[in-house]
Amino acid sequence: MKKRILAGIEQLERMDNLRRLSIPSPSHLSLSTNDYMGISQNQQLYKDFIEQNSIDGTSMGSCSSRLLTGNTEAMELLERDLKDLYQREAALLFNSGYHANIGILPAITTKRDLIIADQYVHASIIDGIQLSKAKSWRFRHQNYDQLEDYLIKYRNDYDQVILVVESLYSMDGDYADLHRLVELKNRYDCLLYVDEAHTFGGVGKRGLGLGEQLGLIKSIDFIVGTFGKAVASQGAFLVCDDIYRTWLIQKSRSLIYTTSLPEITSLWNRHVIHYLTQQEEARDRLAALASWFSRELGIEHQSYIIPYIVGSNKRAIALSNFLETRNISCLPIRYPTVPQETARLRFSLTAEMKMEQLVSIIEAIDTFNLNMVP
Numbered sequence: 345m346k347k348r349i350l351a352g353i354e355q356l357e358r359m360d361n362l363r364r365l366s367i368p369s370p371s372h373l374s375l376s377t378n379d380y381m382g383i384s385q386n387q388q389l390y391k392d393f394i395e396q397n398s399i400d401g402t403s404m405g406s407c408s409s410r411l412l413t414g415n416t417e418a419m420e421l422l423e424r425d426l427k428d429l430y431q432r433e434a435a436l437l438f439n440s441g442y443h444a445n446i447g448i449l450p451a452i453t454t455k456r457d458l459i460i461a462d463q464y465v466h467a468s469i470i471d472g473i474q475l476s477k478a479k480s481w482r483f484r485h486q487n488y489d490q491l492e493d494y495l496i497k498y499r500n501d502y503d504q505v506i507l508v509v510e511s512l513y514s515m516d517g518d519y520a521d522l523h524r525l526v527e528l529k530n531r532y533d534c535l536l537y538v539d540e541a542h543t544f545g546g547v548g549k550r551g552l553g554l555g556e557q558l559g560l561i562k563s564i565d566f567i568v569g570t571f572g573k574a575v576a577s578q579g580a581f582l583v584c585d586d587i588y589r590t591w592l593i594q595k596s597r598s599l600i601y602t603t604s605l606p607e608i609t610s611l612w613n614r615h616v617i618h619y620l621t622q623q624e625e626a627r628d629r630l631a632a633l634a635s636w637f638s639r640e641l642g643i644e645h646q647s648y649i650i651p652y653i654v655g656s657n658k659r660a661i662a663l664s665n666f667l668e669t670r671n672i673s674c675l676p677i678r679y680p681t682v683p684q685e686t687a688r689l690r691f692s693l694t695a696e697m698k699m700e701q702l703v704s705i706i707e708a709i710d711t712f713n714l715n716m717v718p
Contacts, residue, residue: 359657360656360657360658360661360678361657361678361679368673369671369673371671372668372671372672372673373671373672373673373697373701373704373705374673374674375672375673375674375689375690375691375692375693375705376673376674376675376690376692377692377694378514378542378572378573378574378692379573379574379576379694380542380545380546380573380574380630380648380692380693380694380695381545381546381551381574381576381620381623381626381627381630381694381695381696382626382694382695382696382697383545383574383575383576383577383616383619383620384576385696386696389615389616389619392615393611393612393615396615397611397615399608399611402607402608402611404606404607404608405606406603406604406605406606406607407603408603408604409600409601409602409603409604410437410599410604411593411599411600414603414604415604416604416607416610418607418610418611418614419437419604419605419607419610421610421614422435422437422581422610422613422614422617423435423436423437423581425614425617425618426569426581426583426617427583429550429552429617429621430552430561430567430583431561431562432561432562432567432583432584432585433584433585433586433589434583434584434585434586434588434589435581435582435583435584435589436581436582436584436589436592436593436599437579437580437581437605437610438579438580438581438582438598438599439578439579439580439598439602439603439604439605440570440572440578440579440580441468441539441541441568441570441572441580442467442468442471443580443598443599443602444468444568444570444580444581444582444598445468445469445471445472445539445568446468446471446472446475446598447472447592447596447597447598447599448472448537448566448568448582448592448596449469449472449473449475449476449478449506449508449537450472450475450476450477450596450597451591451592451595451596451597452506452588452591452592452595453476453477453478453504453506454477454478454503455477455478455479456502456503456504457478457479457502457503457504457505457506458478458479458480458481458498458499458501458502458504458505458506459473459476459478459479459480459481459505459506459508460480460481460482460483460491460494460495460505460506460507460508461473461480461481461482461483461507461508461509462482462483462485462486462508462509462510462513462520463482463483463484463485464485464510464513464515464516465508465509465510465539466510466514466539466541469508469510469539473508478506479502481494481498485513485516486518486520486521488521488524488525488528491507491528492528492532495528495531495532495534499532499533499534504534504535505532505533505534505535506534506535506536506537507525507528507529507534507535507536507537508537508539509525509536509537509538509539510538510539510540510541510542511538511539511540511542511543511547511553511554511555512540512541512542512543512547512554512647512649513542514541514542514649514690515651515677515681515682515688515690516649516651517646517647517648517649517650517651517690518646518647519554519646519647520538520554522538522554522555522558522560522564523558523560525538526560526563526564529563529565530563535565535566536563536564536565536566537564537565537566537568538553538554538555538564538566538567538568539568540552540553540554540555540567540568540569541568541569541570541573541580542573542647542649544569544570544573544574544575545573545574545575545617545620546574546627546630546648546695547627547647548627549624550620550621550622550624551574551620551621551623551624551627552621553567553569555567565584565585565588566582566583566584566588567582567583567584568580568581568582569581569583571609571613571616574620575613575616575617575620576616577609577612577613577616578605578609579605579609579610579613623695626695627695629695630648630693630694630695631648633648633693633695633697633699633702634647634648634650634693636699636702637650637691637693637702637705637706638650640702640706641691641706641709648692648693648694649690649691649692649693650690650691650692650693651677651688651689651690651691652688652689652690652691652709653686653687653688654687654688654689655685655686655687656685656687657676657678657679657687659687660676660677660678660687660688660689661676661678662712663676663689663709663712664676664689666708666711666712667689667705667708667709667712670704670708672704672705672708674689674690674691675689676688676689677689677690691705
């Protein structure tokens with residue numbers, strides 16, 4: 345077995361595709377984070393949390409699944425807050441976005457159902473689909489005509505069809521057409537599952553995501569969000585009808601068979617969410633920064649995730665290493681995370697960035713393109 349693994353490692357290295365762990369430098373400007381609202385660096389918010397919450401005796405760990413002794417009042421209050429914010433019947437917490445996506449889809453589907461997902465949904469959704477007993481199809485990224493063709497051909501062959509998309513795709517920075525998806529869902533009697541992982545906190549008047557921005561929250565059957573990105577914490581949630589919440593508590597293996605999050609985490613998540621709902625001005629500032637930066641790079645702008653595609657793995661690594669010499673950290677994204685020959689640097693902006701920082705990035709890229717690699 346070791347020989348086989350060694351051969352695999354050597355092959356990955358020859359392809360410039362071997363992953364390594366690294367510790368980011370705190371002195372470098374980071375563009376690989378998902379900290380879209382700058383929460384992780386907000387020391388005042390942390391001080392306010394300590395002052396406003398009595399955390400003496402608060403659990404800093406958890407030793408049980410939620411269904412045994414791991415449930416806390418803080419978790420239930422957080423679910424209540426989310427339910428009220430989205431004006432939906434119910435919310436349910438998960439330990440991470442990965443736990444949510446591998447736990448929800450297998451629990452709500454049977455072999456008589458069909459899941460149709462965008463080709464570019466991320467790994468946790470793909471794994472959730474594979475763990476389910478449902479039949480599945482993938483349509484070409486953002487190709488809703490192909491999606492409709494599938495519905496015309498196959499909808500009547502299954503008890504239920506679930507359309508699965510992300511609202512903002514993390515490797516391409518483009519938004520799903522939720523209006524079209526809701527129209528298709530209604531026309532063909534489907535359910536709509538939208539992962540708002542990269543929009544929760546950063547998009548919408550109160551930061552509830554693309555569904556809020558477009559006024560479509562009540563038209564989406566399953567809205568998944570995470571606390572591990574713009575909230576700069578840990579955990580995830582689903583908002584849905586109460587009947588689905590009840591069923592998931594019975595059947596979602598990633599909820600039932602894992603140790604629950606510590607109480608302190610739920611308290612912090614509530615604190616940050618309350619703060620983020622009031623940060624409309626910061627979201628507008630982030631959108632303006634992203635628009636300017638993408639224009640300077642010559643990239644069609646949609647969001648604060650801006651893909652700078654360079655082609656080969658080798659070139660992406662070289663550009664990343666060059667930026668590191670300028671105290672700019674942006675890790676290369678390579679196959680199989682993205683298609684071959686579309687390796688890129690994924691510039692992930694935050695609301696706390698300054699214009700002069702973005703200017704320095706543009707200048708560094710121009711220098712690299714002129715002098716470093718043909």
